Amino acid sequence: MTKSRQQAMTKLIRLDKLLGHSGEGTRKEIKNLCKSGSVTVNGSVCVDPATKVDFKKSVVAVDDRLVFYTPFHYVMLHKPENVLSATIDHFSRTVLDLLPSRYKGTGMFPVGRLDKDTTGLLLLTNDGDWAHRITSPKKEINKIYEAVVAGIIPDDINSQFQRGIVLNDGFLCQPALAEKIGDYALRIVIHEGKFHQIKRMCAAVGLTVTALRRIQIGQLMLDETLHYGEIRILTEEERELPFQ
Structure with missing residues (x-):
């Protein structure tokens, strides 16, 4: 079992990790949220982002809005030209720069790569197991x-x-x-x-x-309704299509 799966199955996790994976911002932004008193755990204000919480039982809220832990994200991107299939680059835009801000703290990465000038279907996730199944040559997808x-x-x-x-x-x-x-x-x-x-x-x-x-x-086709640079979340059924 990979580290990502083990972490997802562990009930106790850091508060900033839960908030980050649920799209509440970067670790720095979440730290500021906690300091401002905007975050509550089981009804009590929590100012320490390192606090361990039970993601299955703890009631976490930001500004009285309930937050539900989302360990993994699966996204389809219609990749445009002149964007790198990378997580960071000091000179060029990357596909992560195209993601909405809610994904900043989720640990997303591209599944495989497309050349800078190649367009079309690119998947992004923070699920290492799922990504490996798609990119492994042994799977012959x-x-x-x-x-x-x-x-x-x-x-x-x-x-x-x-x-x-x-x-x-x-x-x-x-x-x-x-x-x-x-x-x-x-x-x-x-x-x-x-x-x-x-x-x-x-x-x-x-x-x-x-x-x-x-x-x-596999059997997962590019959604032609997406314009260049646009994304959408994959359904549960679509997440299995690359393996069919």
Whole structure:
């Protein structure tokens, strides 16, 4: 069992952790809330954010508003271009910068990565077990992309992808699928996630990727009603779709 699951099953946790995971702000913001007398535990004002509380039994409130412990969050993001799939960067915006402020103290991180200029479906969570199940190569979960390319698409591109493309550094990719969906467009299915893999696979057959968008993970599809940079919470049913 991972540390994240063990922590979720432990009844006694720090007050600031409970508030942070429930979307009440960063640790610094929560410390200030406690100091101001805005936080109560079982009806009594609590000024110490390190106080241990029972997340199943304690009644916690902020400004008389009840707070219910939410250990894990699962979010779908329609990733735009020029945003890094990282938790922090000193020079560029990251996908965490796109999240509403209520997620600041939750420990969210991207599940896998999309290149800076790649758009589409990206998942974010603070559940390490769930994320690992999606990103582990052993699980062989399909990731589906649409690519716009420059060059002449070979007639046998799908056969080449199914045999396994050899990259310019000698790495042999696992079998993949490539379907021509336009004169300069492909639908590509892989279950690996090597650095710039699709771009490098296309380069190996004489193509240059000019635009790349992920549309599906397992059976979970990008919600096309989301605009670039928008998120929505996954339903319980949707959380299982990547594994189907």
